[in-house]
Amino acid sequence: MKWSFRLFTLAGTEVRVHFTFLLLLLFVASQSFFSGQGIPAALESTLFVTTMFTCVVLHEFGHVLAARGYGIRTPDITLLPIGGVARLERMPRKPSQELVVAICGPLVNVIIAAVIWLGFGMNAVFHPGYDFLQSGNFFQKLMVWNVFMVVFNLIPAFPMDGGRVLRAVFAMFMEYGTATRRAASIGQGIAMMVAIYMLLNHTFQPMLLLICFFIFMAAGQEAASVTQQEATRNLRVSDAMLTDFHTLPPDATLRDGVELLLAGTQQDFPVLDSHGGMQGMLTRHDLISALAEKGPGQPVVDVMRPCPASTQPASELTQALESLSAGDCPAIPVLDPIDGKLIGLLTTENIGEALMVRAALMKLRS
Numbered sequence: 280m281k282w283s284f285r286l287f288t289l290a291g292t293e294v295r296v297h298f299t300f301l302l303l304l305l306f307v308a309s310q311s312f313f314s315g316q317g318i319p320a321a322l323e324s325t326l327f328v329t330t331m332f333t334c335v336v337l338h339e340f341g342h343v344l345a346a347r348g349y350g351i352r353t354p355d356i357t358l359l360p361i362g363g364v365a366r367l368e369r370m371p372r373k374p375s376q377e378l379v380v381a382i383c384g385p386l387v388n389v390i391i392a393a394v395i396w397l398g399f400g401m402n403a404v405f406h407p408g409y410d411f412l413q414s415g416n417f418f419q420k421l422m423v424w425n426v427f428m429v430v431f432n433l434i435p436a437f438p439m440d441g442g443r444v445l446r447a448v449f450a451m452f453m454e455y456g457t458a459t460r461r462a463a464s465i466g467q468g469i470a471m472m473v474a475i476y477m478l479l480n481h482t483f484q485p486m487l488l489l490i491c492f493f494i495f496m497a498a499g500q501e502a503a504s505v506t507q508q509e510a511t512r513n514l515r516v517s518d519a520m521l522t523d524f525h526t527l528p529p530d531a532t533l534r535d536g537v538e539l540l541l542a543g544t545q546q547d548f549p550v551l552d553s554h555g556g557m558q559g560m561l562t563r564h565d566l567i568s569a570l571a572e573k574g575p576g577q578p579v580v581d582v583m584r585p586c587p588a589s590t591q592p593a594s595e596l597t598q599a600l601e602s603l604s605a606g607d608c609p610a611i612p613v614l615d616p617i618d619g620k621l622i623g624l625l626t627t628e629n630i631g632e633a634l635m636v637r638a639a640l641m642k643l644r645s
């Protein structure tokens with residue numbers, strides 16, 4: 280994640296902080312300071328917010344350690360003003376394992392709240408308008424915060440832990456993709472109901488509406504990405520790659536690129552060195568904007584962008600698709616595993632076509 284820096288590394292997981300999180304601390308401190316309570320209040324509320332987020336980190340470590348038990352590593356956790364994001368290598372596909380990994384986060388908050396309760400015997404007075412920045416008993420507020428985290432995270436909607444719990448439970452009785460789509464629709468339904476309730480009752484809360492919108496989008500994304508994974512499963516790069524394509528030599532100019540662009544339907548052109556090795560990619564977008572700035576005589580090597588990711592014909596399509604959407608190159612070169620020569624291009628359009636063909640053939644068979 281850009282704009283974040285490392286705090287510390289614990290058990291092989293890097294804990295990072297996004298710089299907007301520091302803005303949040305600054306905001307909280309200045310709000311307490313200017314409300315007329317001076318420096319002690321500013322320090323107290325900053326300390327409290329820091330402790331709140333320590334609980335968030337501990338929550339994430341609950342997930343991380345549970346996943347570790349199944350051999351899944353977590354390279355990093357990033358703290359954002361909206362919470363923590365643990366980047367697990369992958370989610371376990373076994374429903375019972377996903378259930379455990381999802382539950383171990385909120386479980387940490389249950390334990391923290393229980394320890395405070397046992398130690399201090401306080402009653403949590405939780406209500407939706409609770410103000411954590413109001414001065415009050417530090418530990419009581421911390422207990423309320425942990426109870427809130429349990430309730431919030433167990434809302435059965437992606438990307439909350441509750442959404443994963445729901446998917447895992449469904450997946451015990453049905454196929455993984457169907458379980459995900461069903462869990463996602465339930466999450467979207469909840470988000471929509473809350474938003475409609477707010478609008479009908481004129482209890483408009485911008486923050487809550489934003490969360491509803493965020494949940495709605497995230498649930499749709501989760502369902503779409505799993506559907507895509509299902510669709511590309513068992514497919515190889517060679518099943519979907521473009522094999523009839525044009526390339527540009529290193530001494531080509533933008534004029535040559537324009538000629539190729541207009542002659543066919545190909546949009547992005549690999550630039551090869553004199554030995555046929557991949558040098559970079561001239562994309563349609565870069566070609567057009569450079570043409571307006573520098574003219575048709577400009578060499579393509581000055582305009583092309585490097586494409587560090589490459590793949591091989593026998594690689595899994597799901598994996599290649601991931602690096603295609605992660606990078607900023609619209610096409611991934613497919614290289615021969617023996618001599619490293621360019622033998623194909625992988626583009627989203629071509630993958631789309633391969634999937635349409637596959638769907639048609641499956642229809643024919645059934």
Ligand SMILES: [Zn+2]
Nearest residue numbers: 384385432440
């Ligand atoms: Zn969680």
